[in-house]
Amino acid sequence: MSITAGNGTLTHRSLNVYGSSITGHLPVIQLALILAALQGASDTLRLTLVVDDTSSRATLVHGATLGAEEAMRTGRLFGTAATLRMVSAHDSARLDLLVRGGVPRASMILLAADSATCAKVAAAAALQQVAVFDAGCPVHSVPAAPNAYSLVSRASASAPSDSARLELWHWSLDRFGGEQLNQRYQRRFGERMDSRAWSGWFAAKMGLDLALRAHSTDGATMLRLLSSGRQQFDGQKGRPLYFAPDDHRLVQPLYRVVGRGDDERVIAEIAP
Amino acid sequence: MTTVRLARLIALAAALLLAPRAGAQVSRGTLLAFVTNEASNDVSVVDLDARRVVATIPLGGRARGVQAAPGGRTIYVAVSDASPTVETSVDAIVAIDVATRKITARIEAGSDPEQLALSVDGRRIFAANEDAGTATAIEIATRRTISSAVVGIEPEGVAASPDGRWVFVTAETSNSVSMIDARTAKVLGNVLVDIRPRAVAFSPDSRRAYVTAEIGGSVTLIDVRKRTVATTLPLESGGGKPVGVVVSPDGSRVWVANGATGRVSVVDPDAARVLATIPVGRRPWGIALSRDGGTLVTANGMSNDISIIDTKAMREVGRVTVGSRPWGVAIVRAGDTR
Numbered sequence: 001m002s003i004t005a006g007n008g009t010l011t012h013r014s015l016n017v018y019g020s021s022i023t024g025h026l027p028v029i030q031l032a033l034i035l036a037a038l039q040g041a042s043d044t045l046r047l048t049l050v051v052d053d054t055s056s057r058a059t060l061v062h063g064a065t066l067g068a069e070e071a072m073r074t075g076r077l078f079g080t081a082a083t084l085r086m087v088s089a090h091d092s093a094r095l096d097l098l099v100r101g102g103v104p105r106a107s108m109i110l111l112a113a114d115s116a117t118c119a120k121v122a123a124a125a126a127l128q129q130v131a132v133f134d135a136g137c138p139v140h141s142v143p144a145a146p147n148a149y150s151l152v153s154r155a156s157a158s159a160p161s162d163s164a165r166l167e168l169w170h171w172s173l174d175r176f177g178g179e180q181l182n183q184r185y186q187r188r189f190g191e192r193m194d195s196r197a198w199s200g201w202f203a204a205k206m207g208l209d210l211a212l213r214a215h216s217t218d219g220a221t222m223l224r225l226l227s228s229g230r231q232q233f234d235g236q237k238g239r240p241l242y243f244a245p246d247d248h249r250l251v252q253p254l255y256r257v258v259g260r261g262d263d264e265r266v267i268a269e270i271a272p
Numbered sequence: 273m274t275t276v277r278l279a280r281l282i283a284l285a286a287a288l289l290l291a292p293r294a295g296a297q298v299s300r301g302t303l304l305a306f307v308t309n310e311a312s313n314d315v316s317v318v319d320l321d322a323r324r325v326v327a328t329i330p331l332g333g334r335a336r337g338v339q340a341a342p343g344g345r346t347i348y349v350a351v352s353d354a355s356p357t358v359e360t361s362v363d364a365i366v367a368i369d370v371a372t373r374k375i376t377a378r379i380e381a382g383s384d385p386e387q388l389a390l391s392v393d394g395r396r397i398f399a400a401n402e403d404a405g406t407a408t409a410i411e412i413a414t415r416r417t418i419s420s421a422v423v424g425i426e427p428e429g430v431a432a433s434p435d436g437r438w439v440f441v442t443a444e445t446s447n448s449v450s451m452i453d454a455r456t457a458k459v460l461g462n463v464l465v466d467i468r469p470r471a472v473a474f475s476p477d478s479r480r481a482y483v484t485a486e487i488g489g490s491v492t493l494i495d496v497r498k499r500t501v502a503t504t505l506p507l508e509s510g511g512g513k514p515v516g517v518v519v520s521p522d523g524s525r526v527w528v529a530n531g532a533t534g535r536v537s538v539v540d541p542d543a544a545r546v547l548a549t550i551p552v553g554r555r556p557w558g559i560a561l562s563r564d565g566g567t568l569v570t571a572n573g574m575s576n577d578i579s580i581i582d583t584k585a586m587r588e589v590g591r592v593t594v595g596s597r598p599w600g601v602a603i604v605r606a607g608d609t610r
Binding site: 078232238 | 402403405423424425426443444445446447448450459462464467468486487488489510513
């Protein structure tokens with residue numbers, strides 16, 4: 001597998017280096033990063049992740065990377081390749097290319113950036129009829145639109161009423177494949193999977209599932225299937241996940257977590 | 273001798289020295305259920321006629337997948353350690369002699385073996401290695417791994433077709449069923465099924481395969497010749513979290529264990545509809561049918577028991593307490609020499 005980054009091509013080993021030190025070297029991702037295994041594939045799912053340069057996005061990037069790698073593995077079974085392209089909110093040239101629908105056009109877009117970038121990309125995606133998924137944009141920066149979806153659920157969008165906090169995921173979850181997912185992530189990046197990492201992983205996994213069921217990696221075709229409201233997804237949470245027809249937020253279990261660091265623990269699962 | 277090999281030998285010796293904790297004799301022809309208990313790390317041997325546990329066989333590891341060899345004289349159990357990503361001496365397929373209830377072999381099967389299937393001739397074991405994303409074929413006589421095929425992510429259910437042609441492997445994260453040529457070990461196709469597929473079973477004529485989807489809440493019928501999904505049938509309004517599936521000897525009924533609702537769905541595969549649902553214990557996962565199709569057993573993980581079902585009456589006729597968190601079940605007849 002090769003990874004193209006701007007003017008150069010990194011080896012798989014370089015990706016590991018990149019992955020483990022991404023927090024300290026985020027400018028590196030101002031260039032596009034593409035994970036691809038195109039050999040023998042008849043079709044390519046193009047996942048695009050737009051992030052700004054804050055270290056808090058690092059686990060989202062890691063999660064999306066793991067999700068893209070796993071999407072490649074699954075896609076290979078069905079003759080579909082998967083790529084992950086990361087675009088920095090501060091790389092105006094690449095951002096403009098994305099907004100103009102430059103070739104190759106994205107199959108779906110994952111957004112976690114500042115208000116202006118989120119609004120700009122979401123508006124462009126609406127014109128291009130490509131689904132855009134909010135994974136950490138400021139509130140109301142992604143306007144409601146037929147193509148706009150959110151990985152943040154209603155409950156997690158509001159503050160919890162007590163000292164506990166609500167999370168989309170936790171590293172101690174072990175049922176329904178949670179243990180396996182947590183271990184894959186830990187082994188890949190040497191850190192615990194948090195909510196942002198899960199969002200990135202889930203977005204990539206969902207994207208491939210959508211493409212396989214739509215029999216197409218074309219963004220508009222995938223969006224049509226998603227808009228039908230018939231699709232359910234597995235996120236290793238023990239329940240089928242889906243997007244609410246009214247506000248397009250992901251309907252999913254949440255976890256009430258207390259403590260910090262090694263003392264963190266899930267005290268309750270909040271059913272959707 | 274490597275440390276790992278030494279550890280394996282010690283594990284085997286320890287297992288061989290561990291005598292069953294109970295050893296009641298049963299008469300020839302008695303129907304026996306071998307139930308794996310993933311929390312108590314053992315196998316309960318249940319006399320289904322007397323409805324009591326007649327032996328408990330300690331395995332020293334997490335016991336899950338279980339299958340009877342075609343002759344009915346040996347039971348194979350997938351045993352793993354606490355970590356799905358680390359291969360230790362505990363990870364193995366263990367062979368249990370039905371007559372003596374003793375462990376006769378411990379066969380390496382890669383990391384974290386969960387489910388297994390046996391070839392029709394009983395000479396090979398096919399195991400899904402969840403962490404590695406592979407399906408392994410092992411020659412029992414030599415205990416050698418003879419092939420390994422790359423399948424989807426988190427492979428789980430394994431079944432060998434009665435005609436000896438296929439091995440099907442489900443993969444929970446990839447939502448896939450890989451169709452492996454049993455002779456060449458090559459993956460000849462993959463079928464996309466409902467979300468989080470768990471178990472798979474073939475029809476007696478090998479023309480259909482039935483796949484449960486835990487999160488999808490359904491059973492999918494695969495047309496084996498066309499390599500496509502024929503239909504997907506929701507069970508328990510999609511909320512049953514189905515896992516175990518077996519097919520009647522004549523192929524006219526498919527029995528599915530719904531873990532979340534504690535009920536077994538009885539499906540008419542030709543009409544693609546649910547004929548009945550039968551209440552059983554809590555969280556039934558493993559399910560097995562007697563060779564004559566008359567007795568069905570579910571392993572109920574949260575009530576620590578098994579349910580015995582009369583398939584003709586389509587109702588539960590008995591409940592037997594077993595070990596802690598029963599997972600899988602296989603049925604044999606004592607003294608079976610077929």
